[in-house]
Amino acid sequence: MTKEAIIKEFENIAGAENVMTGETDRHAYSYDAAVLDSVMPALVVRPQTSEALGAITKLCNDNGLPLTVRGAGTNLSGGTIPHPGGVVVLTNGLNRILEINEEDMYAVVEPGVVTAQFAAEVAKRGLFYPPDPGSQAVSTLGGNVAENAGGLRGLKYGVTKDYVMGMDFWDVNGELVKSGSRTVKCVTGYNLAGLMVASEGTLGVFDKIILKLVPPAQAAKSMMAVFPSMKAASETVASIIANKIVPATLEMMDNFTIRTVENFRGAGLPVDAAALLLIEVDGHPAQVEDEAAVVERICKENGATELKVAKDAAERDAVWQARRDALPALANLKPTCVLEDATVPRSKIPAMIEALEEIAKKLDLTIGTFGHAGDGNLHPTILTDKRDKAEWERVEKGIDMIFDKALSMGGTLSGEHGIGLAKSKYMAQETSKATLAYARRMKSVLDPKGILNPDKIIGAE
Amino acid sequence: MADIHKLAQMFKELDDQLVGCMRCGMCQAVCPIFKLSGKETDVTRGKLALLDGLASEMLTDPEGVNEKLNRCLLCGTCQANCPSGVSVMDIFLKARAIMTGYFGLSPAKKAIFRGLLKNPKLFNALTEMGAKFQGVFTKKVDDMLGSSCARFNAPVIGDRHFNTLASKPFRKIVPELDTPAGSSGLRVAFYVGCVFDKIYPQVAEAILKVLKHHGVGVFMPAGQACCGIPALSSGDTDTFDSLVGINVDQFRKGEFDYLVTGCASCTSTIKELWPHMYKGDTSRTYDIGVMARKTMDISQFLVDILKVEPKELTGGQSVTYHDPCHLKNSMGITAQPRAIIKAAGCDLKEMTDAGTCCGCGGSFNIAHYELSKEIGGRKADNIIASKAKVAATSCPACMLQITDMLSQKGADMSVKHVIELYADSL
Numbered sequence A: 001m002t003k004e005a006i007i008k009e010f011e012n013i014a015g016a017e018n019v020m021t022g023e024t025d026r027h028a029y030s031y032d033a034a035v036l037d038s039v040m041p042a043l044v045v046r047p048q049t050s051e052a053l054g055a056i057t058k059l060c061n062d063n064g065l066p067l068t069v070r071g072a073g074t075n076l077s078g079g080t081i082p083h084p085g086g087v088v089v090l091t092n093g094l095n096r097i098l099e100i101n102e103e104d105m106y107a108v109v110e111p112g113v114v115t116a117q118f119a120a121e122v123a124k125r126g127l128f129y130p131p132d133p134g135s136q137a138v139s140t141l142g143g144n145v146a147e148n149a150g151g152l153r154g155l156k157y158g159v160t161k162d163y164v165m166g167m168d169f170w171d172v173n174g175e176l177v178k179s180g181s182r183t184v185k186c187v188t189g190y191n192l193a194g195l196m197v198a199s200e201g202t203l204g205v206f207d208k209i210i211l212k213l214v215p216p217a218q219a220a221k222s223m224m225a226v227f228p229s230m231k232a233a234s235e236t237v238a239s240i241i242a243n244k245i246v247p248a249t250l251e252m253m254d255n256f257t258i259r260t261v262e263n264f265r266g267a268g269l270p271v272d273a274a275a276l277l278l279i280e281v282d283g284h285p286a287q288v289e290d291e292a293a294v295v296e297r298i299c300k301e302n303g304a305t306e307l308k309v310a311k312d313a314a315e316r317d318a319v320w321q322a323r324r325d326a327l328p329a330l331a332n333l334k335p336t337c338v339l340e341d342a343t344v345p346r347s348k349i350p351a352m353i354e355a356l357e358e359i360a361k362k363l364d365l366t367i368g369t370f371g372h373a374g375d376g377n378l379h380p381t382i383l384t385d386k387r388d389k390a391e392w393e394r395v396e397k398g399i400d401m402i403f404d405k406a407l408s409m410g411g412t413l414s415g416e417h418g419i420g421l422a423k424s425k426y427m428a429q430e431t432s433k434a435t436l437a438y439a440r441r442m443k444s445v446l447d448p449k450g451i452l453n454p455d456k457i458i459g460a461e
Numbered sequence B: 001m002a003d004i005h006k007l008a009q010m011f012k013e014l015d016d017q018l019v020g021c022m023r024c025g026m027c028q029a030v031c032p033i034f035k036l037s038g039k040e041t042d043v044t045r046g047k048l049a050l051l052d053g054l055a056s057e058m059l060t061d062p063e064g065v066n067e068k069l070n071r072c073l074l075c076g077t078c079q080a081n082c083p084s085g086v087s088v089m090d091i092f093l094k095a096r097a098i099m100t101g102y103f104g105l106s107p108a109k110k111a112i113f114r115g116l117l118k119n120p121k122l123f124n125a126l127t128e129m130g131a132k133f134q135g136v137f138t139k140k141v142d143d144m145l146g147s148s149c150a151r152f153n154a155p156v157i158g159d160r161h162f163n164t165l166a167s168k169p170f171r172k173i174v175p176e177l178d179t180p181a182g183s184s185g186l187r188v189a190f191y192v193g194c195v196f197d198k199i200y201p202q203v204a205e206a207i208l209k210v211l212k213h214h215g216v217g218v219f220m221p222a223g224q225a226c227c228g229i230p231a232l233s234s235g236d237t238d239t240f241d242s243l244v245g246i247n248v249d250q251f252r253k254g255e256f257d258y259l260v261t262g263c264a265s266c267t268s269t270i271k272e273l274w275p276h277m278y279k280g281d282t283s284r285t286y287d288i289g290v291m292a293r294k295t296m297d298i299s300q301f302l303v304d305i306l307k308v309e310p311k312e313l314t315g316g317q318s319v320t321y322h323d324p325c326h327l328k329n330s331m332g333i334t335a336q337p338r339a340i341i342k343a344a345g346c347d348l349k350e351m352t353d354a355g356t357c358c359g360c361g362g363s364f365n366i367a368h369y370e371l372s373k374e375i376g377g378r379k380a381d382n383i384i385a386s387k388a389k390v391a392a393t394s395c396p397a398c399m400l401q402i403t404d405m406l407s408q409k410g411a412d413m414s415v416k417h418v419i420e421l422y423a424d425s426l
Ligand SMILES: Cc1cc2nc3c(=O)[nH]c(=O)nc-3n(C[C@H](O)[C@H](O)[C@H](O)COP(=O)(O)OP(=O)(O)OC[C@H]3O[C@@H](n4cnc5c(N)ncnc54)[C@H](O)[C@@H]3O)c2cc1C
Pocket: A032, A033, A068, A069, A070, A071, A072, A073, A074, A075, A076, A079, A080, A091, A111, A132, A133, A134, A135, A138, A139, A140, A141, A142, A143, A144, A145, A146, A147, A148, A149, A150, A151, A152, A199, A200, A201, A202, A204, A205, A206, A207, A327, A416, A417, A418, A453, A456, B023, B024, B025, B026
């Protein structure tokens, strides 16, 4: 087909107003939140119905056009940077919540529903959808599933994969594949919905998603503990878990981040502290009281120099504001902000922090570290100016070193931000050559023309 | 017309500001235009990427970029919520100036800005004539809202329901003032602003009444011109500079402790854009700085300086308040107007999303009326759902827009400036 004829086909499927071919429109879909070079697609299409989504997938496959699905484009690993000359398919026209079932505690959604809007609708009905990535105000549920996004509540409540009960997705031929169900238990066939989690658009195009809902906790208590060393703070983390308490949230900030946040908002954070832990326990009111008391004791035993328990909603909010400020405060310091995602077993946090400090010193880089201490998921944040070529080379080297370190400690490349283009080159290092070969074989059968988000995760062959 | 390479060079000047955007996409959550269209070119991140694309000569279609750049209310919501602290408004205004330098000003805008605004006498004379003859062209729609619509098919007016020009503009009612400080010991300069002068003189009168009541002396020079924001947002920095010049030359003749306005847009323009964007005669720079520092919204002045306090509820009329973007986003003023509504003895009923833009955006309303109407329509729905009897705000542009929207929905309520409510209660 000629280019004009193909465009006409897209217009027939999605409506002319939903097909964008102009230079400015295409440029606006050439990047995402990762610090990578942008790539212009040939065409951008915004289907309004699930049938159109399927038909578009088939059309791309029939014509060998690379297809990249895009939710909100907030991923931090280049997952929505299109293939040159490819098609970007937007899901934000597919943003209906189809069902929220209070009796059976599940919901059925289209892939473009915004995470926070969904969580709010669920909360209105007295239920709870826990995954809360920092980007939830804009990220989509489809994007969350494709990245297996996690959030502050990951430690106790798990991440997106723990809430995916089922899914319909389009295969490359535009056939609808169904997997999972509305029941709590379901072992019908391969767990294809599970296969789609963290697939980053490389195996299928998600249509309807069935998500599990849970009852909300009746009570919660938040506190902030100040430590004289990172070691003391991370031993506290280990000790809390060893005492069989699983806080809803357990976050950590290093001294650099504390100072930066304090400069940013002036909320009275202890700028001399080597580390801060922000902890929230939730559940039945009596249990919350109990657990808060134990956490308090553990913090003190491990040398916390100060402990502040939030007395009311306003104080609780102040605790979490400090955490929410971490990224913006750091981002304000320098033009480019590389938010990394190295994750290690909890016990290795002190060693990892030490390694990060060494790397920063050795390469003369500014690195602030905060993250989900409870699940070992750290966000070393490198502050730089991409235009400074010499420094940028050191940054790239620093990233390599961070992953070398994390992997040598039995950690992983990504706790939640995905592999995308950014980290595909490290894949064999964490897994094995055989793993990569297996994944590629699987992909080549499911997507023989290699049109589904090429080069992501498993790299270009 | 300069060549595209030159244009790219000009945009390079914005480079230091553009790199601050980390492309996180969080602006998608707050931009009213993106909420409607869902298009990346309509949200800040996309617009900044387009400017960056021009600067790095990756794009060849400056016209296309300009068109997208203009699909923006300049409401500042994105800037107020940007985690990376990008100076979005500054970038957009500078970009518009560069674009206007490149493409030139449209003939219509040239006539309006350079022919009319720059020449307050002619502007005044023409609008006066307009006020006399407008009855021939318009018909009344809603008496409570005071709205009218076009009698004939008129392209610029379309199906708008608008407030007609006042039969007697404010400057004819009170040409100038220079009164000494009274019991408060304070003297303020009063900057009227063109919408109050020509369409809502009763609001300007209310401001004077309130100042008098509190024993505040007033310096109000004749010959005030527009604050310049319409010209600046169209990239016409020449007209902006000369309007700032006209105003400063009038105001530096008197002495005053504060400069007050009742127009959110004027306040933020004088306070933030005059010192920052004025590139004219440097002998005015000092006075511009002084005026900017002294500038206050009228509610802010009453509450922060005169310590006017909210009253205990006396079962007064129910009022809902819309936050103008130019007060909320650029100056963080949200509490004071609400305090004034309560000080007027009214029952404040908060609407949903009081802080989202009404969709007016100055010339945006003219160029993109359909979008403007859709955003404003949601605002009107929230206002109606609040079940209040009065929709109050602190900006005449918002008053016009809200009146249009409520009138088109046939709502049974009136639109007022908060200061009118307070003046009525004295
Ligand atoms: C400020 C900020 C904070 C963040 N905080 C967190 C955090 O706390 N935790 C976390 O896990 N992540 C976080 N992220 C990363 C990012 O927001 C998440 O990965 C999120 O899930 C991406 O959602 P999205 O809708 O933007 O997806 P996109 O970025 O648009 O897409 C992500 C991937 O999903 C694929 N995809 C999207 N929709 C579909 C579909 N329907 N079918 C098939 N594939 C699809 C895309 O092709 C792409 O590969 C953060 C990002 C930012 C900018």
